[in-house]
Amino acid sequence: MEENKHVTIYDIAERLNLATSTISRALKDHHTISDKTIKKVKKTAEEMGFVPNTLAAGLRGNKTRTIGVLIPTVTQPFLSSLISGIEITAQKSDYTVIIMQSHDSYEEEVNMAKSLYSNRVSGVICSLAMETRDTAHFHQFSNNNIPLVFVDRVPKDYNTFRVVIDNYTAGYKATKHLIEQGCIRIAHLTAGSELGNLYNERKRGYIEALKDHNIEVEEELIINLNSVTYEDGVKASNALFDLKPIPDGLFAPGDILAVSAVQTAKKRGIKVPEEFKVIGFNNDPISQIIDPNLSTITHPAEKMGKAAAEIIIKNLMSAKNDDAKEITFLNTEVLARESTEK
């Protein structure tokens, strides 16, 4: 096996009897280099199998064309779609994406943030870990003019870009849909998280919708979960079905929870949607697989990823850090399917 040492611009320079500066400029079509030389350099570079060393360029120029992505996990459909969106947009502008998972751990998030900074990423896109209660570990980015975009699970009081949906309105719409389908005793699952306040917002929407339709808010119909998992969903569903009478509707702020409710209902012989209507959240793939098909709220993951990446790239180009750190709201819609049919 041949041991090709990496080909550098020095090798090209030597071969062509030119200076490295000329090679460097020729390779990026600098206007002070003649067409003849540019052609010659590019041809030789190609022949020699030259691949620029990103590290050297990054070190010298203090910019890496790399976007760091810090998210709880890549295995949730919403987040993997988010990544996909980021990646597509990044690629178009020739940016590389580094992905790190916090596994919803604060400690890991802190470490990963440091690692991203250490890698001198040009920008950061982050969805907060569940555990995270303070955001001091993001100051290193803000303080060094590295654009930072929070997505979906965002801190409330951090002056930076945010890409989110209007969770309040989404929760309101979901609940209103159930009411319109005839529900009058609507349960809700929620989860505590101070910083990424999206569950609180959805709950607020739920409550407001009930009030606006003169439906009493019953505390026993609102269950607080420790974690948004299938297992916890089953537990909560069983608790709801132990009530008499059982509620006639459920707004679950995640499709996994909604699915767990549907399946628990089935097991207990409760008919969905006849006796119990369910609407989920996210429009995960499973929502179209389960029988009955799950009504849900769209959560434009890929769009959000694209939007976040665009903000980073745009901000990096303009080089002004005095831009307003606006919040981008993307739309959500009710997808009415079988699980809420009258």
Place this chain on the structure above:
Amino acid sequence: MEENKHVTIYDIAERLNLATSTISRALKDHHTISDKTIKKVKKTAEEMGFVPNTLAAGLRGNKTRTIGVLIPTVTQPFLSSLISGIEITAQKSDYTVIIMQSHDSYEEEVNMAKSLYSNRVSGVICSLAMETRDTAHFHQFSNNNIPLVFVDRVPKDYNTFRVVIDNYTAGYKATKHLIEQGCIRIAHLTAGSELGNLYNERKRGYIEALKDHNIEVEEELIINLNSVTYEDGVKASNALFDLKPIPDGLFAPGDILAVSAVQTAKKRGIKVPEEFKVIGFNNDPISQIIDPNLSTITHPAEKMGKAAAEIIIKNLMSAKNDDAKEITFLNTEVLARESTEK
């Protein structure tokens, strides 16, 4: 907003009136540095908010402690679990993971490979794009002693590490399971792909299982798909259900396909599993959501990811490139669920 310039070892050296070499060594507990100095340096580094510049270290040492992952997409459950496994293992050894998606395009795969090389990754883990027919773009890694591990969809004749399941045996097991459950006319979906020959292997297992049980292999029961998608699965299923008599079993080499078959059957009033038994592949989340629950073949995604990352890291530490480039086979099992019940 304060504009902290990045703190460097030069800053620390100046503050403590030491040489940068001493700082550098102290920070990594070099034995020639006194404990007193080490403590002092670390404390000061902490105070000053020093974060090492990975680029500089990588450039100098020509190693980045970064693993490049090149896969078709992150949105498939199998692949996102694979990433998860890679990431967990990498993190333990303090490696960073860069993820790139080929979107099953040969051209993108070539570009991304170049980008990874350009970023001087320490190792590469790759699952081939569907389109890929030649692997010349991986020579740059092999030629430069950068460990390369192919996972799942691997080239047949490339002398490097491979982490796979035994697709032949898995296909055999799946088919045998259907036979044991009483099927005698078993259909199969497959897809062409010369390099990542896993569908061919599964098909081989299918055929051998039939032969071993004295069941005739009928060409009309084997449908070749253009793509492994829900839509193509529906088309194929409809084609199968147009036959008379319809087959009584199906081995689908992917849960999405299996699900499409189950749902198509339902729509046409064909009862699963009474009239038509289905076994899928991968044990995707949807396999436990669909009604009836889907029998399937386990595909140990996270384990494969961990194994691949371990190979990379181990190889990087031993620094011998003459190791045997062995193939790692991970086990698969039949998960018998409702969709193949007698």
Place this chain on the structure above:
DNA sequence: ACAACAATTGCAATCGGTTGCGTAAAAATA
């Protein structure tokens, strides 16, 4: 033919850790 200017290319410093080698100071040995 010569100044003035434009078009090309070269020189050398720079980014920030890393590391081989050299050296001064402290400790051990003769």
Place this chain on the structure above:
DNA sequence: TATTTTTACGCAACCGATTGCAATTGTTGT
């Protein structure tokens, strides 16, 4: 006390691309 050995640290080159400025060559104008 003189000499050898350790211990602890400094010097300076290095990785490879970038870029401000200097230098060279080629053009145009008068």
